[in-house]
Amino acid sequence: MNQTADRPIRVAIADDQPLLRRSLAIIINGAADLVVVGEAASGGEAFDLARDRAPDVILMDLRMPGVDGIEATRRITADRRLAGVRVLVLTMFELDEYVRDALRAGASGFLLKDSEPDSLLEAIRRTHAGESLFAASILIRLIEHYVRRPAAAQIRRLDLLTERETEVLGLVGQGLSNDEIAMSLKISIKTVKTHIGNLLAKLAARDRAQLVIAAYENRLV
Incomplete structure (x- = not known):
C-alpha cells in the first residue's frame, strides 16, 4: 500500500458514460489504499467536484458535453485552491490535438481506456506521488510530434x-x-x-x- 491506512488516495471520476464511471469506481474502491469520493458527467461538474471534494486525483475524460475535459483541466490547474489536485486523463486515442491540449492545460498523465485494471491503479498512485505517467504508445507519438517540430x-x-x-x-x-x-x-x-x-x-x-x-x-x- 502506498498510502497510510487512515488516509487513502481520494479519487474523482469524470466521464459522460455512467457505465464506465461505475466500472472504474468498482475497480478503484476494490483497492485498499484508494477511494472514490465523487463522479462527474461533464467538465463543468468535474471542476465543481474538484472544488467541493478536493480529491487527490481526478480521472478525466477529454470529450464530454458542455465544458470538455481540456477546459476542466485548465480551470482546475489554474485554481490555486486546487494546487493539490492532479488530473490523470483517460483517453481512447494515443495522440491527437485533444491530448496535446490537455497536456498543455496541466494534465499530469495519460492512460488509455483499454489499459488493464492494475495499470489504472498504479497510474493513480504514481500520479498522486507526483510521478506523471504516460501510456507507452502516447509517449512514442509525443516524441514523433516534437521531433518533427522546427x-x-x-x-x-x-x-x-x-x-x-x-x-x-x-x-x-x-x-x-x-x-x-x-x-x-x-x-x-x-x-x-x-x-x-x-x-x-x-x-x-x-x-x-x-x-x-x-x-x-x-x-x-
Missing part, C-alpha cells in the same frame, strides 16, 4: 540546468519513475527527488508532466 520552435532553457539535471530531465521525458531513474544513474532516491525539485523550480514547471514537455521540446528524448 528547431526554432523549441524552448531553449537548458542553460539553466546542471549536466546531471539535464540527464535526469531526459529520463523523466522517457517516462521513468524515480526508482527507475535512481537505478539508471546509480544514485539514491533522495538525490533523484532533489534533482526533480530543482528542475521544477528552474523550469517554472507546475508538475512532472510539464518537465516531460520540456524534455521533448529540447529534444532530450
